[in-house]
Amino acid sequence: MKSTISNTLQKLSRRNEPYVFLVLMLLCVLIEIRSGQFFSSNNLVDIASAFAVPGLFAIGAFMVIISGGIDVSFPALASLSVYATTKFLLDVNYQGGVWLAILIALALGAILGAFNGLFIGYFRLPALIVTLGSSSVFKGIMQGALNSKQLTVIPIGMKNFGTSSLFIAKNPVSGLTSRMPVAILAFLIVLFLVYFLMRYTMFGRGLYGIGGSEISAHRAGFGVRNTKFIMYVMVGMIASLAGVMRVCMMQQAHPTNMLGMEMNIIAGVVLGGTAITGGRGTLLGCMLGTLLIVIVENSLILIGVPTSWKSVFTGLLIIIGTGVSAYQVSRMNRVRSVETVAKEVV
């Protein structure tokens, strides 16, 4: 019994999640000490609400990275599909609920994701090149074909969805209130679905397999091309959903202000222990890593770090975080070689 506990501990110590969790807790305590506000109910709600959109993006980025790919186009993809959706609904003067916006955006996201999937899955072009290119194409369509500009009025259904809340947290001391947006449900649903997909379907295990060894996956009988293609379609849909949530919550559709998010999102995923080379990582770690980034981005004023130091702070966190996981990997290798030698002596 004792040995199983120490075994479990040993296994845990080789994983990344506990470390990220530890860093996260330390950061939270630091913010609490500096501001006395971190663990207040309304601040926690604020963080959950700021996390919903990056969280959705991170789930998509996680799937892609697990499969051994990389996607830098999701902000552009999300921007394009949600912008097109919003504009269309405004043009037809749609007065109904948010569901139609979600459906249209999901459909557009699937089409745009299929564009990535076609080139990466079927034509086997490198994912980074393809998504850099598609990112430009998506931006170009927005600028050129849609002649995009900020839409400060959004359809009433989207507006209502964005301002509706599950509950409102009130800070008893300061009296400040924060809304828990309904959008958080979209995030939770996707999180659950993707967790199930990655853990309990051959498709999800196939993504891990492809990320580990594409040749082995092919030989084992996974449909590598189809799997990749479908994954990029899914990721396109998740990103578009994130786009809709963002526009609803912001009450305006800005064509470019999601652009540039990809770096911090990918950093968060890697920070959470997902190997950038693919095949290794858990959704839990990915969420912790992303949460860490979101908290840092949204708490520097609370800590008292001047905003001009924000990027330095985030950058340092990424370097330290990824450094810890790199150290973990090298430590694991050392343990492995010792074990290997031990086995051969026996």
Added chain:
Amino acid sequence: MAEGLLRAVDIYKSFVGVQALKKVSFEINPGEIHCLAGENGSGKSTLIKVISGVYSPDSGYMEFGGKRYEKITPIDAIQSGIQVIYQDFSIFPNLTVMENLAFNSELADRRKIVNWKRMRKIATDAIAKINFKVDLDAMVGTLTVAEKQMIAISRALMFNTKLIIMDEPTTALTKREVRNLFNIILKLKERGIAILFVSHKLNEVFEISEKFTILRSGELVATGSTADLDSEKFSFFMTGREFQKKTFVPLNVSKEPIFQAKGIGMKSAFHDVSFDLRRGEIIGITGLLDSGRTELALSLFGIRPIDHGAVLVNGEEVKIINPQVAMQHKIGYVPEDRLSEGLFLTQSIADNIVISEIDSLANKIGILDHKRRSEEIERWVRELAISTPNPDNACQTLSGGNQQRVVLAKWLALNLDILILNGPTVGVDIGSKHDIHGILQKLAEEGLALLIISDDLPEVLENCSRILVMKSGSIVADLDAAKSDEKTILSYMM
């Protein structure tokens, strides 16, 4: 005689103008252990891929259990009971043993949803078949090569397997692991499973297989019973060349040792190692993988410096604390894994040769003298007979034997006194192996002092004047090669 399990008849296959297989026929019976041998580029892999349905032949046909196929798909092959274990074992290093074992059958059953309980049962059953004990939740990447191979074998046996094709299965295994593998192969044979064993290692062919087939340049050169084969014939079939075994006789041995180790040791690797090395001598150091032989080699070259004893070069004590010091004292080291340690595979052959002497090729103001550079390169390509149309080609275009020659050239260009070679012919085909041995003997005759670390016993017996046997970190025997044999050495090693 029982009905043949598989027959491939008059197979032709070519790729963009290159004839990979010319009228090759091949036959294997149930429970037969068959060795398919041939040098690099002889068409072995192509034949395997034709049999397993990856390639379809240009002409010729195949028969499985008497049923004739003009063309088969990989799925046909699997359904006919053929399983291929590739050199990389087709594993997922990032996933658990359980998943690695269960994926194939889950996919074959077209399952969509993962049932972890069922997967565990599949995996447990699979490893039980060959009595293989392993933690099903371990990450496959953390296992030894032999364990990965066992996983591949267990997985191959999950289907109604009649023939297992193993591509160079012993390449990265230790002696003990090879023995274990052979035991398993024999057990499979008892169950009527045929094994097609692809190898170019002579001793393995004799030890395990009953039948052999040798290909050369895409043609069948010999097939038959292993009992009728001897090592001369084998070498001839493989290469088309006649080799005379040339046992090394030291000629110009210097009186004074050029290199002396006095009671050297390194914590938890080896201890109290002493020996003298003279010019013109070749000393062999052998032992099992854990005997400390590799660590000793690394220490002598300063990669992992010693912490006990003294090293003398030309009678003077030298502290070899890093490879630069070793090189200053004209000591060179050819590593075991030339692919990762000794060569820049993507760089040109020429650059690889001159890399270590690059400083001496520069003129006074530090600019590379291109004329001298090309002279050097030409000289070594010629002297070591590196077969390449153009030394500017990338090193990875060469065969294993030729790559090893490039590593040699790189060191010889430095005018060394002492050369340490770790596993000089690992993964090298017979012809090249023979040539490399010739080069080493010639170098010794020219006055170089050589130290060969190898567990290939015929190699050390043939090429060394003295053999030091290591066990658990110390030298347990110092043998005269001419008066020794494999049995004696093995008795000290084990």
Added chain:
Amino acid sequence: MKKILVLMIIVLMVVPMVFAAGQAEKKTGYEIVVVPKDASNPWFVRMKVGVDEYAKETGLNVYQKGTAQIDATLQAQLIQDLIAQGVDALCVVPVDLESLEPVLSQARKAGIVVITHEGAGLENVDYDIEAFSNAGYGAFIMDNLAEAMNFEGVYTTMVASLTNGSHNEWADAGVARQKEAYPKMQLLAAEKRVESFDNGDVAYNGAKELFKKYPKLKGVMGTSSYDAPGVARAIEELGLIGKAFTSGTGMPLDNAALLESGVVQSLTLWDPALAGKAMIALAVKVLDGEKIEGVVDLGVDGYTNMKFKKGSKTVLEGEGWIVINAKNVYDFGF
């Protein structure tokens, strides 16, 4: 498969050419290009309305061309492309002053007339046009904020970025105005200036943090057109309507709801369409060889009585500021 690829590449290459051919209408006279901070910000979309109007009225080859994102590097690249294209004059609304200097110097060396807007610190320009003096406008915003705050309480300032020229000048002027006229107000010492990166979401999240960390904070002076609306969202969500206030630049129709609901009492503005026109008008004057001195009349509303900024030979200031509130929000047509 390869064929499909090749076909796609060809299509990708041909399509832009067709578009380009369609756009190549012949225009006479000067070629003057207006380069805004980006192409999608409604502020610059409005500026384009003025530019296009000017082109229609005069028949000159005048157009506006912006980058996809607000990005100093991209803007510099775009200007370099235009220099290579050999335009006659460039009217630029700079993203970042310092990084633009070398490119503008390049343009002037190539004989191109350079007019800027909201770039008072720049050296390598012929003239810079300000709708008003930065000091005047900053004070004007402060007056509006102070009125909302009932002339008392703690406030802070928000700019797009700390390197942004005019935003920081407005903020400075606002603070100066407060010290001089509103002694009961106080600048938040711990966070005197925060950045919004011209992003409503950053302004919103930043404001939420500020109000949480500093319970005494009662007002935020916005500068960029994203600041005050973003802060207003935070005020609304935190339940601070009537307790915390913001004022600053903002487009009327976009913020109609905020103004009408009382979350924001007033916003300040000048008309970018007129500023665009004024830049071009000045460029034409320079190209025509007219002397620019004394009081300059550009023939554009609010820019008829332009004077050089004190101590400057390049910066011309007008009197173009306006206040927007619930009463007049629909009067501007944009």
